[in-house]
Amino acid sequence: MKSFLLLVATTTAAVTAFSPPIHQQQNRHAPATTGHHHSNLATGHHQPTTSTPHPSSALHVSWWDRDDESHHAAMHHNIMRTDVRNFLTQRSLQSFIHLCIQCRDPHTVKWLEDFGGWVNLENFHGTGALNVTTFPDWSAVFMDMMREKDDVVVVSVRKRGQRAGGLSKNNPYVEEECYDEYNIDIDPPSLANRILSVREQIAEEWVADLDALRLSNDMVLESYNEKIKTARITEEAEAAARNAECDDDDDDSYESAERFSAKDISTGAFDRNAMYFLRNSNAFTEKSPSMLRQGNFDLLCLLATQESIHRVLRDYVDAGCRHEVSFQWFREFYVERVTKFFDGNQEHGSADNFLEELLLATPSIKAADNGKMGLVDPLRIAEDIIATRSKVAMEWKEIVSCAKDDHSIVRKELLEKQMLKWGQRPATPVEPEPTTATADDKVEIFGEFQ
Secondary structure (H helix, E strand, O other): OEEEEEEEOOOOOOOOOOOOOOOOOOOOOOOOOOOOOEEOOOOOOEOOOOOOOOOOOOOOOHHHHOOOOOHHHHHHHHHHHOOHHHHHHHHHHHHHHHHHHHOOOHHHHHHHHHHHOOOOOOOOOOOOOOOOOOOOOOOHHHHHHHHOOOEEEEEEEEOOOOOOOOOOOOOOOOOOOOEEEEEEEEOHHHHHHHHHHHHHHHHHHHHHHHHHHHHHHHOHHHHHHHHHHHHHHHHHHHHHHHHHHOOOOOOHHHHHHHHHHHHHHHHOOOOOOHHHHHHHHHOOOOOOOOOOHHHHHHHHHHHHHHHHHHHHHHHHHHHHHHHHHHHHHHHHHHHOOHHHHOOOOOOOOHHHHHHHHHHOOOOEEEEOOOOOEEEEOHHHHHHHHHHHHHHHHHHHHHHHHOHHHHHHHHHHHHHHHHHHHOOOOOOOOOOOOOOOOOOOOOOOOOOOOO
């Protein structure tokens, strides 16, 4: 099958910033309709065509109530959605596409996006770009790519000099525009091998980045408490000054608390030091960082926060009536903000933005579905999330440190595919047949070291 790529100048296609890369509904392995794909001739940058986005939806939440038949399917979906290995594959694909665009190779980018059903994958800043139904585990992308047959991208370039000599555009004697076609070979197994190498490099970086995440995570509550202490001292000093000037005291405590909340939102509920720790760790490394490392780190913090939220919710469910009120309140709080902070294309710092909203939420008395009353303390919930996020960072560090070993199985199959392509059969180990010595043999048998 040949894919056609027409290189002519065109305007940038409008791509919605809200929706994630869309997984197209047609069969990914079905023959694509032949057509023209527009690119910018001057820059070589890939210009994806406009597509109708699917509405961004929240994660499956039926398992939280445990009264739905799809309990196991929803639980599996949530686990795969926040699996760091799947996310590592996503970022390796995005980094590789970014590299291809920088090297003026939009043809490979188009083939990859057609293969996965993605649109504008390079510019997507989010954690859910891979369809966990189409690609159920981290290696599915590479396995499917290796099974693809060799492809050819046909590039059509308009011939130059057709209107030389001052002929006008509408001159009836000018022949119709003609194009030269060039064939660009696409070798899917080779692409899979190159993307695996990118995945290994990013995994090595994440081993250090997760340490930076854990260090910054441990300072969130300390910074928050310090800001509260400083704000209270400032408000008390201002209240004393006002009382000295005017004997009229109008409930300074309520005014102080209200003004502190407004000030806290404008200046930040805590110091955001994650990027500082990342830059500090980069200063002591010999290797150059990958091109999208800061974006990788920001999204890694976001995914770790979402995984921690899911674990805290599961712990509240397992705790039963002791955390029933807190569970129902936090579930509603999280579901209302899934599309704002976690699903789709996100802005940098979304993980800190979510924690800030949670820390600034007002404690309240709530009633559970069974009528039980209880106190909801958002600060305590934030403490549970932060403590869980440290555990997640340590677990993920162990997982990504084994990425190179995980690739050995994929690379073995890749080598077998390439050998079959070259006309050679993979060598299979043959066990030697046992031999017995007889008196007629003229071969002397010696010991191992004789």
